[in-house]
Amino acid sequence: MAKSKARKQRRAAAQPDTARLRTRTAEALARGAFHSARELARELCKQDPAAEHKRWLIEATLGRAAQLRQSGQAAEAAHMLRTVVAGGFDSPQLLARCAGELMLAGDWRTAEQLTQGVTDAGVLQELQARRADAAVLQGEQGLAELPEGIRPEAQRVLQALAALTQGDDAAAHAAVAGIPTDSPLHDWSLLVQGLAAFYTDGLPALELWQQLTPERAPAAIATPFRAQIDAAFLESQPPPQRAELAVFGRRLYLGPALAALEDVRGILARGTLVTALRRAGEARQALPPECQHLRERLARVMYWEVVRHCGDREIDIYTRGLGAPPEDPELHRLLALQCEEQDYTAEAQDHWAAYERSLTQHSIVSATDAELARSLVWLHMGELAEEEAPPLPPALSGLLPPELDDEDACAFTASECYRRSVELAPQNLQAHERLLAGLHAEQKQPEVVRAAQHLLERFPEHERALEALADDAFRQQRWDEAVAFQERAVRGRPHDANLTARLDTYRLSLARLRAQQGQFEEARTLLTAQLHKEHASDRSLILCRLAAVELKAGQQQQGMELFARACQEAPSRLVAVYQLLIESIRMPLERRLSKQLAREFRHGLKAEVDGPSLVALLATLYAFKTSGISYAGLEEHQTLVWQCLKRARHLPFTEAELQSICTCLQAFPGDKLVLDFATRGCQDFPQQPAFPFAVALYYLSLGPERCPWPKVDTALHTAHDLVQADPAQAQLAQTIEALLSVVHSAMLMDQFEQGGHPFGRAAPSVPEMLETLAGLFGFSPDDDEAEPDEPWQHRSRRGRKRR
Amino acid sequence: MSDPYTTLGLPPESTDETIRRRYLMLVRTYTPDRAPERFTAIREAYEKLRDPVSRLRYQLFEAGKDDSLEAIITDAKASLPRRRVPVAELLALGRKRA
Numbered sequence: 001m002a003k004s005k006a007r008k009q010r011r012a013a014a015q016p017d018t019a020r021l022r023t024r025t026a027e028a029l030a031r032g033a034f035h036s037a038r039e040l041a042r043e044l045c046k047q048d049p050a051a052e053h054k055r056w057l058i059e060a061t062l063g064r065a066a067q068l069r070q071s072g073q074a075a076e077a078a079h080m081l082r083t084v085v086a087g088g089f090d091s092p093q094l095l096a097r098c099a100g101e102l103m104l105a106g107d108w109r110t111a112e113q114l115t116q117g118v119t120d121a122g123v124l125q126e127l128q129a130r131r132a133d134a135a136v137l138q139g140e141q142g143l144a145e146l147p148e149g150i151r152p153e154a155q156r157v158l159q160a161l162a163a164l165t166q167g168d169d170a171a172a173h174a175a176v177a178g179i180p181t182d183s184p185l186h187d188w189s190l191l192v193q194g195l196a197a198f199y200t201d202g203l204p205a206l207e208l209w210q211q212l213t214p215e216r217a218p219a220a221i222a223t224p225f226r227a228q229i230d231a232a233f234l235e236s237q238p239p240p241q242r243a244e245l246a247v248f249g250r251r252l253y254l255g256p257a258l259a260a261l262e263d264v265r266g267i268l269a270r271g272t273l274v275t276a277l278r279r280a281g282e283a284r285q286a287l288p289p290e291c292q293h294l295r296e297r298l299a300r301v302m303y304w305e306v307v308r309h310c311g312d313r314e315i316d317i318y319t320r321g322l323g324a325p326p327e328d329p330e331l332h333r334l335l336a337l338q339c340e341e342q343d344y345t346a347e348a349q350d351h352w353a354a355y356e357r358s359l360t361q362h363s364i365v366s367a368t369d370a371e372l373a374r375s376l377v378w379l380h381m382g383e384l385a386e387e388e389a390p391p392l393p394p395a396l397s398g399l400l401p402p403e404l405d406d407e408d409a410c411a412f413t414a415s416e417c418y419r420r421s422v423e424l425a426p427q428n429l430q431a432h433e434r435l436l437a438g439l440h441a442e443q444k445q446p447e448v449v450r451a452a453q454h455l456l457e458r459f460p461e462h463e464r465a466l467e468a469l470a471d472d473a474f475r476q477q478r479w480d481e482a483v484a485f486q487e488r489a490v491r492g493r494p495h496d497a498n499l500t501a502r503l504d505t506y507r508l509s510l511a512r513l514r515a516q517q518g519q520f521e522e523a524r525t526l527l528t529a530q531l532h533k534e535h536a537s538d539r540s541l542i543l544c545r546l547a548a549v550e551l552k553a554g555q556q557q558q559g560m561e562l563f564a565r566a567c568q569e570a571p572s573r574l575v576a577v578y579q580l581l582i583e584s585i586r587m588p589l590e591r592r593l594s595k596q597l598a599r600e601f602r603h604g605l606k607a608e609v610d611g612p613s614l615v616a617l618l619a620t621l622y623a624f625k626t627s628g629i630s631y632a633g634l635e636e637h638q639t640l641v642w643q644c645l646k647r648a649r650h651l652p653f654t655e656a657e658l659q660s661i662c663t664c665l666q667a668f669p670g671d672k673l674v675l676d677f678a679t680r681g682c683q684d685f686p687q688q689p690a691f692p693f694a695v696a697l698y699y700l701s702l703g704p705e706r707c708p709w710p711k712v713d714t715a716l717h718t719a720h721d722l723v724q725a726d727p728a729q730a731q732l733a734q735t736i737e738a739l740l741s742v743v744h745s746a747m748l749m750d751q752f753e754q755g756g757h758p759f760g761r762a763a764p765s766v767p768e769m770l771e772t773l774a775g776l777f778g779f780s781p782d783d784d785e786a787e788p789d790e791p792w793q794h795r796s797r798r799g800r801k802r803r
Numbered sequence: 804m805s806d807p808y809t810t811l812g813l814p815p816e817s818t819d820e821t822i823r824r825r826y827l828m829l830v831r832t833y834t835p836d837r838a839p840e841r842f843t844a845i846r847e848a849y850e851k852l853r854d855p856v857s858r859l860r861y862q863l864f865e866a867g868k869d870d871s872l873e874a875i876i877t878d879a880k881a882s883l884p885r886r887r888v889p890v891a892e893l894l895a896l897g898r899k900r901a
Contacts, residue, residue, distance in 0.1 A: 070899050104901060137897045139890075161890045199885055220900035221893055228880050231873075254884045261879055265872040291882055297806055297875050300867025327862060365859065373859055380864065428856065 018047050025056055034063030051090055058084050058094050062101055069105050078107040085114055092123040100130030104137065108145050125184075132184035133217035153179050157188040161195075169196040191218035198225050206230055224248040257286040261298070273309050274317055277302060281321025299325055307337040328355070329362050345388040349410045352381045375425030382417030382434055385410040414438045415447075422451075426458055436464055445472065463492040467499065470506065475628050479510040504530055508545055512587060520553040540570035541579050548583035551593065571612035574604035578617060578637070586631050601637070605644045611657040614648055615664075617641050622664035642673065649676055655685045662694040669701035689722035689729065693736060700739075709747045716740050805874040807848035807861065822852050 021044045028037035037060035044053045061084045068077040081102050089095040095114065102111040115127055135142035136154050143154050160175035173196060176189040183189075194208035209226050212219040227234040227245040234242060250259050260283035267276040280302045284295050299322040306314045315331065328334055336351030356377040359365065365373045388410050412420075418435035421428060432455040439448045449472045452465035459465070470485035486503040493499055507526050514523040527546045531539065543566035550559035563580055570576040581597040588594070609617075621638055624630060645661075653661070658681045665674035675698045681691030696715040699707050716736055723733045808815050811825050826849040833841040851861045888896075 066901075104898065133897075133901065137894050137901065139894060158890065161893060165887050165889050167887060199887060217897040217901040221897040223900060224896070229877070231877065249880070252885055252888070253880065254886055258876070258879055258883060261872065261876050265876065268872065287879070288883070291879065293809075294875060294879055294882065297809075297867065297870055297878075298872075301870050301872055301875065304868050304870075327866065333863075365862070369855070369859055372856065373863055376856070376860055376863055430856075 018044065021047065022053075025053075025060075029056065029059060029063070032063065034060050034067055038064050054087065055091065055094065058087075058089065058098065062094075062097055065101050065105065069101070074105045078102060078105040078110070081105065081107070082110055085110060092118065092120050093126075096123050096126045096130065099127055100134065103131055103134035103145070106138070129184045129187075129213070129216060132188075136185070136188060137217055150183065150185060153183055153185045154188075157185055157192065160189075160192040164192065164195050164199065167199075169200065172196050187212050187216050187218040191222055194222060195225065198229070225252075228252065255286060255288065257283060257288070257291070260286045264298075268305065273305055273311075273314055276305070277314060277317045277321055284322060299323070303328075303334065307334060307341060310338045310341055327364050329364070330354070330358050332358055340384070345384050346410045349381050349384045349412065352377055352384070353411070356381075372425045372428065375421045375428045375431060378417045378421035378424065379428065379431045379434065381410075381412060382414045382421065382431075382438070385412060385414040385417055386434075386438065389414075415442065415444075422454065426454070429459060429462075432458070432462075433464065436468060440468065445475070448472070461488060461492055463489045463496075463499070466492070467502070470502070474506055474509070477509075477629065479506060479513045482506040483510050504533070508542065511545060511549065512583070515549045515552050515587065520549060523549045540566045540576050543569060544576060544579040544583055547580060548587050548589060551584075551589050552587050571616050572604075572610065574601070574609065575613050575616045577601050577604060578620065581637075582620070582631060585633055598633075602640060605640050608651075609644055609648060611651065611653045614641075614645060615657050615660045618645070618661060618664040622667050625667040642671075645673055649673075649680070653680075653684075655681075655688060658685070659688065659690050662690060666694060666697055672698075674698045687722060687725075689719040689726070689732065689736075691719075692716070692722070693719040693732065696739070700743075704746065707746075709743060712743050713740075713747065716743060805844070805878070806867070806870050807851045809874075809878060810844050810848035811852070813852075817852075819854065822849070826853075 021040055025037055025040040025044055028034075028040055038057065041053060041057035041060045045057055061080055065077040065080045068074075068080065081098060084098065085102075089098065095118065099111040099114045102108075102114065111131075118124055118127065131146065132150065132154060135146045136157055138145075140158065143151055143158075146154055156175045156179065160172040163169070163171035163175060172192055176192045179185050179189040190208050190211055194205040197205035197208065206226065206229060209219075209222045212222060223237075224245050227237065227242075228249045234245060237245060246262070250262075260279060264276050264280045264283055267279055280298060284298055287295050287298070302318060302322055303325055306318045315334065319331070324331055332351050332355035336348045336355060339345070339348035339351060356374050359373050359377065360370060363370075415435065415438045418431055418438055421431035422435055425431065432451070436448065436451045436455060439451055448468050452468040452472075455462050455465040456469075466485045466489035470482045470489060473479075473481035473485060483503070483506045486499070486506050490496070490499050490503050507530060511523040511526040511530075514520070514526065524546070527542055527549065531542045531546065543562050547559045547562035547566060550556075550562060563576065566579065567573045567576040570579070577597055577600050581594065581601050583589070584594040584597055618641065621634075621641060624634060658677060661677050662674060662681060665671060665677065668674075674694060678691045678694035678698065681688060682695065685691065692715040696712045696719065699712045699715070716739055720733065720736045720740065723729045723736060808817070811822065811829065813822060813825055817825075826845065829845045830842060833845060835842045850857065851865070852858050
């Protein structure tokens with residue numbers, strides 16, 4: 001007795017509590033372990049016969065019965081289902097599922113009894129569908145279980161499936177054609193039509209199968225077929241099912257090609273290109289002749305894998321297994337692309353040049369396309385050259401040392417390549433545009449004009465070409481032509497502010513020409529139109545020009561009134577005096593007036609001049625310097641303004657004024673004033689990258705012999721770090737990066753000249769190399785922090801660019 | 804992305820006019836609201852083949868670059884001959900998966 005009590009206590013202690021049982025049951029149901037779930041649910045119902053626990057027991061039993069049926073134990077499945085039938089159902093959906101499962105297990109009688117009392121229309125419809133599915137799945141003998149009304153439709157479905165197997169798709173379509181959309185066999189009709197589409201074409205099947213009810217048998221049959229043509233659908237399947245579907249797919253396609261292709265994909269995913277190339281060769285052989293396009297695509301895909309991998313062995317295996325592609329018979333292009341992958345730009349250009357020659361030798365493209373193809377290759381070679389040595393903005397080129405003796409330089413310059421590209425295919429607009437931009441960047445003015453004229457022959461209204469010709473005409477003081485070209489350019493891009501601003505400038509000059517020709521009315525019209533523009537930026541200048549026209553026309557009073565208005569609009573009277581003085585010289589006006597204005601100008605400059613006036617005076621001198629236009633007395637006026645600027649060095653300036661002064665002074669290389677103002681900018685506004693950049697430009701303007709490269713490097717790095725914080729200054733950032741690469745080359749060359757090889761011997765070790773580089777760039781390889789010794793110097797090495 | 808000719812369903816020797824007509828037909832069928840991904844693929848393919856210069860540029864520098872084994876396998880499944888599955892096997896498949 002005592003022994004039995006102890007056993008009961010032990011059993012009670014070993015029994016899990018209800019909460020734990022619930023958790024375990026729910027988990028087992030979720031992972032599809034229906035056998036365990038059923039045992040747990042039964043125990044749970046014993047402990048707590050709640051409705052939810054009974055539902056779980058039915059769910060587990062239905063799942064387990066399906067597993068038994070699928071493994072061929074239909075009788076056991078039916079027996080298990082009958083155990084839950086007796087307990088009743090609180091949900092009509094569960095009842096329908098149970099009835100359906102009983103039908104699938106072959107126990108039609110119990111299913112019939114179970115559904116006798118059902119009145120809900122939705123459930124009845126579901127039961128009908130389940131009955132139809134179960135009957136068709138059992139073949140001819142199952143049809144007897146269907147109501148008389150739908151038996152012929154089920155018969156037609158079986159006939160259609162048989163016709164599909166025999167390859168008679170038309171008969172299959174005809175058999176299911178009469179099945180209405182509200183029939184429980186409509187899903188079977190969709191399955192048949194989808195299968196017919198799948199066997200012939202493939203993709204149209206998707207649209208049909210997407211309409212299937214997911215819980216029904218037709219959808220279950222369609223699943224492995226659909227997975228072959230619908231990648232997203234395959235991806236949505238659980239991983240174990242995905243593997244099963246892949247196996248089904250392999251059995252579905254005839255021949256070894258698909259298996260070989262899938263192998264290549266798997267091998268590539270593991271990163272073993274050599275093996276993948278060998279298997280790809282086999283896959284190519286296995287593809288039937290009617291899939292020639294797939295053979296070519298496979299070869300191309302592997303070609304690009306070889307390009308990315310950049311190995312010689314891979315090239316050898318590729319050519320042996322897949323052969324050289326028709327568009328690259330000598331593999332020059334492959335080598336060029338490999339070099340590009342590894343940033344060996346000069347070598348890449350050499351290989352492209354070889355490829356360009358092979359284009360003609362091997363008839364890679366049709367005879368009509370040959371010249372254009374060669375042109376495109378030259379264009380690409382030009383892009384590579386430009387990438388290797390990016391052109392600097394016009395204001396900066398000329399400041400740097402002459403071309404460095406760079407062994408890695410491309411054999412052809414960008415301009416040479418673009419010119420060749422244009423020669424080969426004048427219809428290639430991009431080649432024209434690149435050539436024009438490149439020559440413009442190199443400031444080769446006569447060649448720019450020739451290139452623009454050549455471009456206009458093919459593309460008569462090309463804005464950039466028109467703009468280039470307008471600019472050249474302006475420089476040559478052919479104002480009529482400048483305005484005419486610029487007006488055509490503006491017609492192409494009417495909203496381009498730069499284009500319209502330049503047109504305004506050209507029109508002001510044309511107005512002077514008209515006044516000189518005695519056509520005062522036209523001059524007045526041109527100037528008045530400029531004055532009345534909504535955003536006329538320099539009203540004092542226009543008023544001075546208008547005053548000069550009136551004075552030239554003999555209208556003294558009107559002229560002086562306009563000049564008085566100009567004085568009010570200008571930052572100071574001094575600025576207006578200078579503007580009218582220039583006009584009096586260039587027009588020319590009466591000598592007496594010029595002398596009077598010159599006197600006032602000199603006198604005004606001797607007094608203290610404020611910041612805005614200084615900026616305006618400098619901007620005028622800058623405009624003359626950059627346009628290359630001069631007038632009698634320009635040098636004297638420049639000297640006077642310089643003297644005034646020197647005296648004004650310690651005046652208070654705003655950030656914008658200092659920046660404008662530095663920008664204007666950069667047009668006068670070698671002038672130490674720019675260093676004074678830029679250093680002051682670095683101190684007063686340490687977050688502005690334009691000031692350290694101006695310091696660097698000043699040092700560069702001293703020429704390669706006198707340029708202190710480390711100081712340039714420091715200033716450029718400071719500017720580079722600052723400019724990163726301002727996305728609006730992306731262009732300045734690009735310029736700084738271009739300059740940095742040149743400066744670093746120059747510094748390395750300097751080291752060569754001073755001490756032979758910068759590393760002392762041919763093959764330095766990594767620590768030695770780091771130490772040498774550290775010496776070159778003035779930092780310790782162990783300590784990344786440096787003490788600033790210049791006002792602009794708070795450098796970080798992260799932004800450094802080295803070649 | 805697949806080969807542009809495959810995306811448009813055209814042979815490589817197609818002319819400007821053929822390519823344009825096919826493109827217009829496809830974008831009318833696969834509109835951005837109905838099939839956004841297919842529409843984008845069609846647009847990108849057309850951009851590569853729209854004129855002789857673009858086509859030649861594609862042929863010289865990009866042919867096959869954006870193609871993938873995944874796309875080739877998908878297309879192979881569409882074009883390789885398939886085994887007709889017998890009725891008994893189909894029904895067994897249904898019984899097993901239902």
